[in-house]
Amino acid sequence: MISRRRLLAAGASTLAFPAQAQSVTSLKAVAAAKGFVFGSAAASYELKDADFVPLLLAQTAQLVPEYEMKRDALEIQPGVYDFAALDSLFAFARRGGLSMRGHTLVWYYANPKWLTPLLAARRDEKLLTGHIQAVLRRYPMESVDVVNEALAPPGTAARADGLRPSLWLDAFGPGYIDTAFHAARAAAPGTRLVYNEWGFEQGAVENDRFRATTLRFLDGLLKRGVPLDALGMQGHLSAFGNRVDQRKLRDFVAEIRARGLALLITELDVEDIGGPSDIAARDRAVADEARRFLDVVLDSPATQAVLTWNLSDRYVDAPDEWKLKLMGWRFRKTPYDTQMRRKPLWDAMAQAFAGRRVFY
Ligand code: XIL
Numbered sequence: 608m609i610s611r612r613r614l615l616a617a618g619a620s621t622l623a624f625p626a627q628a629q630s631v632t633s634l635k636a637v638a639a640a641k642g643f644v645f646g647s648a649a650a651s652y653e654l655k656d657a658d659f660v661p662l663l664l665a666q667t668a669q670l671v672p673e674y675e676m677k678r679d680a681l682e683i684q685p686g687v688y689d690f691a692a693l694d695s696l697f698a699f700a701r702r703g704g705l706s707m708r709g710h711t712l713v714w715y716y717a718n719p720k721w722l723t724p725l726l727a728a729r730r731d732e733k734l735l736t737g738h739i740q741a742v743l744r745r746y747p748m749e750s751v752d753v754v755n756e757a758l759a760p761p762g763t764a765a766r767a768d769g770l771r772p773s774l775w776l777d778a779f780g781p782g783y784i785d786t787a788f789h790a791a792r793a794a795a796p797g798t799r800l801v802y803n804e805w806g807f808e809q810g811a812v813e814n815d816r817f818r819a820t821t822l823r824f825l826d827g828l829l830k831r832g833v834p835l836d837a838l839g840m841q842g843h844l845s846a847f848g849n850r851v852d853q854r855k856l857r858d859f860v861a862e863i864r865a866r867g868l869a870l871l872i873t874e875l876d877v878e879d880i881g882g883p884s885d886i887a888a889r890d891r892a893v894a895d896e897a898r899r900f901l902d903v904v905l906d907s908p909a910t911q912a913v914l915t916w917n918l919s920d921r922y923v924d925a926p927d928e929w930k931l932k933l934m935g936w937r938f939r940k941t942p943y944d945t946q947m948r949r950k951p952l953w954d955a956m957a958q959a960f961a962g963r964r965v966f967y
Contacts, residue, residue, distance in 0.1 A: 634942070634953070635668040637960040638913065641905075642967040644749075645960070646708065646914040648673040648874065651692040653922055654699050658947045662918055663703070666942075669749065670700045671708040671873070671914055677717035678738060685721060688741060697746055708914065709751030710873070711803060712739050713787045715773035716756070726778045735775065735783060736790040743794040750799035750871060750912070752839055753791045754784050758824060761806040762813035768827075769820035785833045792834040802828070803839030803873055807859055808900060810852025818859050829866060837869035843916070844900055846892040847881035851900045864909035872904055874916040876923075876940040877952065880931065889939050894951035901959035908966035913956075919943040920950075 638645035646669025653659055663670070674680055675692040683689050700707050713735065726734050743751065757773070759765035770776055775783040784802075791800050802825070806817045828835050844851060863870050877893040904910045917923060923938040932938070937945075942953035 632957065633666050634956055634960065635666055637957055639668065641960060641963040641965060642908075643905075643910060643963075644669050644706070644912040646670055646705070646912065647918040648710075648914065648916050649696070649918070650922070651675055651695045651699075654695065656921075659919060659921065662943060662947055664705075666918060667705060669706045669708055669912065669914060670696060671710050672696050673917065674717070676710055676742065677714070678712075678722070679717045679719045681742070682719055682722075682738060685725060686737070690745065693746070706749040707746065708871075708873070708912075709742065709746070709748040709798075711752040711755035712742060712791065713753060713757075713775060713783070714755040715771060715775070718774065723774045726774055730778045732779065732786060735779070735787060739787060739790045740794045743791060743798065748795070748798050750801050750837065751791065751795070752801045752803035752873070753787050755803045755839075756805070757784055757802070758804060758806075758817070758820060761809075761811070761817040765820070769824055784828070785831060788828070788833045788835055799836040799869070800834055801837045801839045801871060801873075802835055803841065805841040805843050805874075807840055808842060808844060808851050808856055809849040810855055811849050814849070814852075815855065818855070818862075822859075822862055825863075825866060825868070835868065837871050837911070838863050839871050839873040840904070841916075842872045842875035842900065842904075842913075843878065844876070844896050845878040845880075846889070846896040848878065851896060851903075853899055853903050856900070856903045857906070860904055860907045860909060864907055868909065869911045870904065870907065870909040871912040871914070872901075872910065873912075873914050875900075875913060876916040879939045880936070886937075886939065890951045893939055894955035897952055898955040898959050901956065902962070905959060905963045913960075915941055917941050919945065919947055921945040921947070 634645045646667045648671045650673045681688050697707060757771060758769045759771040768781060770781055788800055806814060877896050879889045879893050882889040882892055918941055920938055920941050923940050942950060942956060944950055
């Protein structure tokens, strides 16, 4: 037993720990016992929330910036960086003993306004690699999403190679992805390099096609010797829409493992739009869908991390959802409610984690 005095001496006195955060059970502890990391996305302003900080510290072993590592949040003018918010996230993680995951270096979205015209005019590879170096040399990270969402989403028209239109594709052609990974490896040899995507989890025909396209895409990278360590599977699930297909997901995870790649679940949350207004029923459906997903992905030794896209419904924030929020819809996507109480999703996660076979 650790005495209260020793806890205070260890610096815990500055935080008001809510009763449940003191519980011996934490998702990070259950995950660690089964050989993987549990973490969550967060933003720097959330670190001022005295209800929330104890939860993060008690429950998570890894942090990923929800948006403050995106390029539009960092590089305000060409070559001029504002690292203040990101510095505070990294400092928090260091003090709390959490590792960091990076998200994201190269994306079609969330770029500063000045970048597209400059890139089109110059086609200078340094506009790609310079940013990768600036971020990776400043921050130690366990893993990083080098490229995010380079493929055209399931169900949309795509080129033969499946790539999504983007400023990077326009400027450099498909080779921008290889260039980005090589630059990342050179800048941070000890960091796991990740390709991060969504659309693998569900059973629709367009997801079938997307899984096949992704495997071809990954095979191309590996054949060319691109330094890729892991696939990031975002895990944005939907309790009342396109549901997880366990058999197809299992086969896909086996394909990833067969390629020698690790699998990281990078942005787990469960959309509850379309569900009943009865909150208890919605919470149950959200929990069940997450459980169906986690039981499959955790049944492979390839899976080495699970991160939720925020830990509490207090901070559910997605660009398309503000209208629903205004109409009074209360999202129930994360393991804790807005009052920082555990929800059925938390229990489902803890049970799925605890039920994992030990592979290591
Ligand atoms: C979202 C964030 O949650 C929002 O706060 C932000 O406004 C837009 O981006 N896939 C990703 C994430 O890789 O970066 C996205 O995050 C959600 C979808």
